[in-house]
Amino acid sequence: MxxxxxxxxxxxxxxxxxxxxxxxxxxxxxxxxxxxxxxxxxxxxxxxxxxxxxxxxxxxxxxxxxxxxxxxxxxxxxxxxxxxxxxxxxxxxDLDAIPEPASEDPTPYEAMAQKDVARRVDAALQQLPPRQRLAITLSHYQGLTNIEAAEVMEVTVEAVESLLGRARRALKAALATEKDELLRRMNTGA
Amino acid sequence: MMNAGPITLERLDELLSAYGADEAGWPAGERQAARELIAASAEARRLLEDARALDTLLSAAPVEEPSEELVERLMAARPREVPKELPQARRGAGGAKKGGGLRGIAAALWPYGSSAFPAGALAASLVLGIALGTSTGISPIATNSGATTTAAATADTTDDQLIAIALADPSYIEEWTQ
The missing domain is CATH 1.10.1740.10 (RNA polymerase sigma factor, region 2, helix turn helix motif)
Known part of the structure; x- marks a missing residue:
């Protein structure tokens, strides 16, 4: 088949x-x-x-x-x-609203979860406003083209690009402090 | 935005900031110009590497395969094939040759329709016979006492309903043929 x-x-x-x-x-x-x-x-x-x-x-x-x-x-x-x-x-x-930030002081569970690179990235994703999260999900994770993502979201290609730009900048900022550490761990498999 | 001419570093930064380092995700109309700028500019390559690092991080987000339970639930709910043909015994005497066994014999004995019909008629007759026997006082239960007359009247009603169901509802006869 x-x-x-x-x-x-x-x-x-x-x-x-x-x-x-x-x-x-x-x-x-x-x-x-x-x-x-x-x-x-x-x-x-x-x-x-x-x-x-x-x-x-x-x-x-x-x-x-x-x-x-x-x-x-x-x-x-x-x-x-x-x-x-x-x-x-x-x-x-409000699908463009920014969710409440997570507490500064992680609970024991969160502290444990934060040791996991994947969970930390996922947590950053979940902090994005839904429409930004949707744009990055469709484009980066699902591999849709900008035209396909625009069709799914029922917006223009320019709007998709704008949402993607905001999403990636937010993720970059959220993960900036640990970026080097995360990349080192991923590269060494630690 | 969609022209085929050269693009600026600023525009390349916008593209990488939105679509990441994988050029398959870049807008088709600007892909070639972006490639050329990256080949010619060290700053453009730095922007590309920066975008690639973020891509690598994002790709670490967890994703699980669908559970087997989900797959099985959906398989259980899938559309079912509707049978296109009736059972062979209904095709008449010709079908008996292929049918074989009890179904073939039944078709040979009753070549003009469903082999279930005589069985249904037999069952209906049986119910009718019991009902008549009960209501006409042949049964030793029916006596002259008032209490048993009331009981017999109730039995009449129930049996009438059974007969009506047996004769009027063709769907269960269909079920017999399955």
Whole structure:
């Protein structure tokens, strides 16, 4: 099934083809989970969102029109909207608002977590306003082009570039003090 | 922004600040000009390295594979194939040759429709017979006492309902053929 285009897989899914369902998930489920994980900050919520996205795929597979949109872009769009809805319901009404900064004094748990490079970077990501976080997630982590990211976010390419610039500057500042140390650890595997 | 001419260091800084060091993410219209500036300028290369360091850090953010439970939940909820053909026994006598076993025999005995129908009729007759036997006093339970008359009346109602269900609901006959 490796060479089969997504559109054909979706058509087979609509007919109840089990192997097509598995192949579609093999190609895309991990990316949807990753998108939601970076937007929401935890795996359980991310899997809930991914489940909802794929349930919609199962439900609407019959109506999918090949060539009208790229399937992966459509998935990102559905996943993005569900994530933003979840964030709104959690009280983040203003999607450009900057979240409250974390306490200066880390708890024992946070101090332990901060030893982990990956957790520290993730914490910095979670401190970004949602739309900046979304832009960097789509561009850097999901590998979308600026045009695709603009389509998913329903904004202009210029707006995506602006959000990305602000996001990366904020991340650079958040990680500046430990950047050298983090890079050294990563390079030495410590 | 999308012209194919040379770009300035300031614009390169904007591009790297937004899209990072991987040129695959740069806007297609400015990619070549950015490459040329990086090849020609030490300052441009410094900006590139700076962007690459941040990319390396960002790529350390955790991501987990989807759990097996999620995959199995979704597989359980996937669309199911709708059978296109009826069972072979319904195709008449011709189908009996391929059907084999009890289904083939049933089709041979009842070539004009569902082999489940005679079985359904038999079951309905049985229910009807029990109902009639109960309501006409053949049953030794039916006596002249008022208490048993009331009980028999209740039994009549219940049996009528059973018969009605047995004769009126074709869906369960369909189920027999599965």
């Amino acid at each position: 490796d060479g089969i285009p997504d559109d054909e897989l979706v058509a087979a899914v609509a007919k109840g083809d089990e192997s097509a369902c598995r192949e579609l998930m093999k190609r895309h489920l991990g990316r949807v989970v990753a998108l939601a994980r970076r937007m929401l900050g935890n795996q359980a919520d991310a899997e809930e969102i991914a489940q909802e996205v794929f349930l919609r795929v199962w439900k609407h597979a019959e109506k999918w029109e090949p060539g009208r949109a790229q399937f992966s872009t459509w998935l990102h769009r559905v996943g993005t909207n569900l994530c933003l809805d979840r964030l709104r319901k959690q009280g983040m009404d």
